[in-house]
Amino acid sequence: MDKLVVAGKSYSSRLLVGTGKYRDFDETRRAIEASGAEIVTVAIRRTNIGQNANEPSLLEVLPPSKYTILPNTAGCYTAQDAVRTLRLARELLDGHALVKLEVLGDAESLYPNMPETLAAATTLVAEGFQVMAYCSDDPIMARQLEELGCVAVMPLASLIGSGMGILNPWNLQIIIDRVRVPVLVDAGIGTASDAAIAMELGCDGVLMNTAIAKAKEPVRMARAMKLAVEAGREAFLAGRMAKKPYEASASSPTSGLIQKSA
Amino acid sequence: MAIRITLNGAARDLPASLNFEQLLEELALNGKRLAIERNGEIVPRSAFGDSRVADGDRIEVVIAVGGG
Numbered sequence: 569m570d571k572l573v574v575a576g577k578s579y580s581s582r583l584l585v586g587t588g589k590y591r592d593f594d595e596t597r598r599a600i601e602a603s604g605a606e607i608v609t610v611a612i613r614r615t616n617i618g619q620n621a622n623e624p625s626l627l628e629v630l631p632p633s634k635y636t637i638l639p640n641t642a643g644c645y646t647a648q649d650a651v652r653t654l655r656l657a658r659e660l661l662d663g664h665a666l667v668k669l670e671v672l673g674d675a676e677s678l679y680p681n682m683p684e685t686l687a688a689a690t691t692l693v694a695e696g697f698q699v700m701a702y703c704s705d706d707p708i709m710a711r712q713l714e715e716l717g718c719v720a721v722m723p724l725a726s727l728i729g730s731g732m733g734i735l736n737p738w739n740l741q742i743i744i745d746r747v748r749v750p751v752l753v754d755a756g757i758g759t760a761s762d763a764a765i766a767m768e769l770g771c772d773g774v775l776m777n778t779a780i781a782k783a784k785e786p787v788r789m790a791r792a793m794k795l796a797v798e799a800g801r802e803a804f805l806a807g808r809m810a811k812k813p814y815e816a817s818a819s820s821p822t823s824g825l826i827q828k829s830a
Numbered sequence: 831m832a833i834r835i836t837l838n839g840a841a842r843d844l845p846a847s848l849n850f851e852q853l854l855e856e857l858a859l860n861g862k863r864l865a866i867e868r869n870g871e872i873v874p875r876s877a878f879g880d881s882r883v884a885d886g887d888r889i890e891v892v893i894a895v896g897g898g
Contacts, residue, residue, distance in 0.1 A: 586897060588896040588897045589898075610896065610897055611894070611897025612894060612895075613895045614890065614891065615864060615893045618858065625862065625893060625894070627863050640897055642898065652870065656865040656872065657894075659865040659866075659872050660892065728898070777897075
């Protein structure tokens with residue numbers, strides 16, 4: 569079987585999904601079920617004190633017994649804040665080590681701050697975390713994250729939440745060719761073809777949130793993404809035909825045509 | 831003796847130096863899946879019964895929420 573292996577654990581699904589921006593927990597649950605994802609990201613936030621005491625919590629809807637919960641550091645702009653957030657996440661999830669590190673550079677672009685990301689990754693790896701790192705699509709940055717012990721690198725396809733698809737497939741290709749840990753495209757996927765293209769390039773997986781949650785029918789889009797990731801992976805493994813820009817080649821026999829005279 | 835702490839960024843008065851189990855009860859958060867930080871350091875769940883909040887402590891109580 570063709571499995572995604574991250575930090576020694578194998579997963580049947582190569583689609584990882586976020587849990588934000590849904591209408592309610594019921595839609596979250598149905599979309600994530602339809603996506604077939606086994607790894608789901610969550611954010612860590614202050615609890616509302618004295619409010620909604622009986623409201624269900626996200627982890628009741630998505631139990632850690634069923635899903636691999638991947639806590640993120642969304643909203644962190646320094647290595648220190650990211651490390652603090654993930655220490656809390658580890659305590660919250662009973663010692664769970666697999667985490668998504670993202671350290672943002674500015675609030676407009678949500679582009680990753682790579683020096684802070686590298687600093688945070690160094691600390692987290694030393695503390696025993698298994699770090700999946702959101703990063704720019706710079707092959708050197710991806711390699712450095714791998715060298716300092718990250719279990720996966722997750723370059724952006726385009727800006728978080730932009731739905732602009734893969735803006736630089738060539739950089740992704742270099743990263744895929746040069747990095748040995750899994751490469752997952754994280755951020756920028758807009759529709760199913762974007763996910764398929766990422767997988768056809770040879771990515772090990774795709775992580776997305778907004779493309780599903782902000783589709784007109786999120787559950788249906790979740791299913792579309794599941795199929796796209798599977799189709800893209802199969803096409804990658806099958807090995808596409810060579811592109812021949814100046815050479816047409818008929819698929820039907822050129823002999824035995826009825827209009828040919830004897 | 832009453833104490834004042836900073837809880838999730840806001841000042842809060844407590845009737846006494848409670849332990850963390852009592853604090854969660856006071857906040858109607860007991861039994862919830864959450865994590866606590868005191869002055870930048872994790873308070874392990876195993877220490878909730880023994881560890882006490884002190885006057886001036888900065889306490890963060892966090893949960894998992896939807897995110898990407």
